Amino acid sequence: MTALSDKDQMKKKVGEYAATFIQNGTAIGIGTGSTAYWMIMALGAKVREGFQITAVPTSRATVELAQAQGIPLATLNDVDRLALTIDGADEVDPAFQLIKGGGGAHLQEKMVAAASDRMIVIADEQKLVNRLGKFPLPIEVIPFGWKQVQRRVAALGCPSSEIRQRDGKPWITDHGNYILDAHFGAIADAPALGHALHEIPGVVEHGLFIGLATEVLVGYADGTVKELRK
Numbered sequence: 001m002t003a004l005s006d007k008d009q010m011k012k013k014v015g016e017y018a019a020t021f022i023q024n025g026t027a028i029g030i031g032t033g034s035t036a037y038w039m040i041m042a043l044g045a046k047v048r049e050g051f052q053i054t055a056v057p058t059s060r061a062t063v064e065l066a067q068a069q070g071i072p073l074a075t076l077n078d079v080d081r082l083a084l085t086i087d088g089a090d091e092v093d094p095a096f097q098l099i100k101g102g103g104g105a106h107l108q109e110k111m112v113a114a115a116s117d118r119m120i121v122i123a124d125e126q127k128l129v130n131r132l133g134k135f136p137l138p139i140e141v142i143p144f145g146w147k148q149v150q151r152r153v154a155a156l157g158c159p160s161s162e163i164r165q166r167d168g169k170p171w172i173t174d175h176g177n178y179i180l181d182a183h184f185g186a187i188a189d190a191p192a193l194g195h196a197l198h199e200i201p202g203v204v205e206h207g208l209f210i211g212l213a214t215e216v217l218v219g220y221a222d223g224t225v226k227e228l229r230k
């Protein structure tokens, strides 16, 4: 097995640490991405030791990973509320506002987080920012007429954006849509921008997570994990 990079070590530490927050007998949301991967692997080990859990996955990729680990799954329609969601992020600011959607799963991730009593964000230290916006903001859009959405996004102060591509073709989300990656630069008022984006016909969901994260766990290069408080 190849050695993990320093960054992957941070992700592994924080993902595994987060799994210790999961309580036996609860229903939880499980995130998507390379940090959530380690939390799901650790959860799989707990399940094999007899832990009783029901997990609502946030993407098809997470369904496959969790199934391979033998983690019992449910859909969001099967549950009333979730005790906890654990998920990664692309950027985290001091007010625990997030940019998510680097993996294009932010639509389901936001629905699952919103149905959860707590959202624990797991991130390596490189994800911490003073102001959101260096990471391009993922916006899930209906393929029909997406250029109209792009114009409206530009009018909100976004100088450039592009449809996410794979192998020269638009990358398609789990829900059959495109992702518009919008380069806003430093975002002065994330809640206001989030509301404005929701006013654009054709926007399905954007990657600004406001008022959802309750706790942030950060993995540092020295191997430590810190729990941030607001």
Ligand SMILES: O=C(CO)[C@H](O)[C@H](O)COP(=O)(O)O
Residues within 6 Å of the ligand: 031, 032, 033, 034, 035, 036, 087, 088, 089, 090, 099, 100, 101, 102, 103, 104, 105, 106, 109
């Ligand atoms: O929002 C996400 C997927 O839609 C991920 O949580 C985010 O992109 C962070 O991913 P990673 O842990 O691989 O850096």
